[in-house]
Amino acid sequence: MTMVETCCHCGALFTVSCIGGGGICGACQEPIDCPHCKKIVRQERTTGTFTTTLVKAPDSALAQYLGITDDEWDEMDAELQANTGHSGEMTYSYWFVVPEGTSDELLAKTGWEVDQMIAGIPVWVVEPDEPDMASFG
8 A cells, every 4th residue: 555645844745654563463663764855754563564666755844934936036046145154154044136037926925026135034044054053844
């Protein structure tokens, strides 16, 4: 039997299949791991083992933070800029200007306007591997 799951950690969509189950004794709690982020989503008793297959990777942390999809971000073709302050040595946040040519649908969805600066995007959204940064989700 194949089940469809959504990872509670990263939002990936994947399928889960049990292989070799159906025994009458010796069932153990077996982990079901997300094939995208590799974290345990849940455990289930079985005499077999679980295999997972990624169906759809989640949108990036940046797209999730902005409330759009990765495809919408790519289609918008905005140029993400780092706010490094006067020294230029440390990134404090990120920003971009909503470009001309951004679709009316995306403008309506987000409430943005062409030439509007979207500022204050946290570093951890753009650089999720930075130490001590929270994960979005």
